[in-house]
Amino acid sequence: MSTLKRKRGGRLPEGKKAKKVKTVIDEGKPPADNIQENKDEISIPPPVSMGKWTNKERVLIFSSRGINYRTRHLMKDLRSIMPHSKADTKMDRKDKLFVINEVCEMKNCNKCLFFEAKKKQDLYMWISNSPHGPSAKFLVQNIHTLAELKLTGNCLKGSRPLLSFDPTFDKEPHYALLKELFIQTFSTPRYHPKSQPFVDHVFTFTIADNRIWFRNYQIIEEDAALVEIGPRFVLNLIKMFQGSFGGPTLYENTHFKSPNMHRRELRLAAAARVQERQMVKEALRAKKAELKPEIISDVTDKVFDTPAPEKTVKIQTEPPEPQEKKKRKKKPFQRNRKKMGSKKL
Secondary structure, X not given: OEEEEOOOOOOOOOOOOOEEEEEEXXXXXXXXXXXXXXXXXXXXXXXXXXXXXXXXXXXXXXXXXXOOHHHHHHHHHHHHHOOOEEEOOXXXXXXXXXXXXXXXXXXXXXXXXXXXXXXXXXXXXXXXXXXOOXXXXXXXXXXXXXXXXXXXXXXXXXXXXXXXXXXXXXXXXXXXXXXXXXXXXXXXOOXXXXXXXXXXXXXXXXXXXXXXXXXXEEEOOOOOOEEEOOOEXXXXXXXXXXEOOEEEEEEEOOOOOOHHHHHHHHHHHHHHHHHHHHHHHHHHHHHHHHHOOOOOOOHHHHOOOOOOOOOOOOOOOOXXXXXXXXXXOOOHHHHHHXXXXXXXX
8 A cells, every 4th residue: 555645835936946755655564574665756846836926017097188988998998908907087187297107106006008188189198117217109090999890809808918019129229119118018917816827819019101000819729810809009109208208308200290280281282272273263264365366346337327316405494383283083982872871861
């Protein structure tokens, strides 16, 4: 009969050696008769990890006042696909951006996604490493939320995503810094309490037209194909700062054009088209006037014209004579009516 002697305990921390468990085999004989004991040692490998949440990254996702419904739904979608995120109330537009560092400290967050609305139509997004930096400011364009897309993809809520980056992120230094900032912000920490131990969707960051395109895809188990889930949006980089929400400028995008300037160019282009149409019309009128032949008057046309006789004008210097008033004759039916009335009386 064999008995396995093993010390009971929890998981070992990383870096410790494997346990050695002794197995003693007894064949039912007294210990005095056992001349030689068979002792076998079995090594059990240590666990991969303690299962504790060591990378405690927390992301604060909130916005300023004045955002529209699409931005609010985008924030809700980001919170649903990022289980390590936290929410907060909207910040007043009069407050300065340095206040966000204090809000992150109160919420115990070291990363921040702040959506800033201007003119109720332009949306800016800040990604910051609080409180020391760096931070980056983007213009958010082409927003499509989960409710708008209605695609066929689906993933487990709270699952950890894979992050896929364009090869351009490794070629330029400012893109390399953005890549590290995206990795620390969007990746879910391992063994997070709200996360699931599955990897079934991918966050892709692609650079095209000097912009960063964000997409979320599901990984299908059968053939490892990708199906888009959403949300999707485009980030147009404006500036990168050394500090959190300010500080010295590390990089400034020369290809960026502000929305006000873009709208102004559209108005000027429309005004130029209208002015060009008016100039074309005036040119056609002048051309028609030049091509119109001059009609020379014919002398024989006035042969048959007979002038009207001149009438003498009489000027009356004396007042006109008064005319006699004619007496109005009474109609016979009126007299008959009076006679009929007198007879009745």
